[in-house]
Amino acid sequence: MSHDPLAGDSGSSPAQPEDDPRDEPAPFAAVVLLTVAAAAGVMVLGALAPSALNLKFLLFGPIALVVFEIAVHEVWWKRWWGAIPGAVLGLAAYFEGRAALADIVGDGWAHPVAYVTAWALFAAVFAWASRYPRTSA
Helix, strand or coil: CCCCHHHCCCCCCCCCHHHCHHHCCCCHHHHHHHHHHHHHHHHHHHHHCHHHCCHHHHHHHHHHHHHHHHHHHCCCHHHHHHHHHHHHHHHHHHHHHHHHHHHHHCHHHHHHHHHHHHHHHHHHHHHHHCCCCCCCC
């Protein structure tokens, strides 16, 4: 009987690729709640300092948080594909929702509500899609 030096002292087999912690999906609640909080924070900051709010800041805040979540939870690149449909749905929800809400509640509230809703939709689609990794290399 030969002893495999890579198996360790317990004699168990080495970790299989399916045991890779990076292969875990993004934590749904954490990603969605933190992204919504970041989007709401951007809107509050925009209300307090309107001159500081520009397009780069509007996009950077929640995107930076999603990237942070990916890095902290080590979400594998094969699980990132949900960012594309999430972005498309989020943008559609923002532009269509803002136009519809402007007629109902006015433009003052339509922009922040549509913005936070769009980021929530993006995060939800991204986190949900991370449960189904791409199978092609």
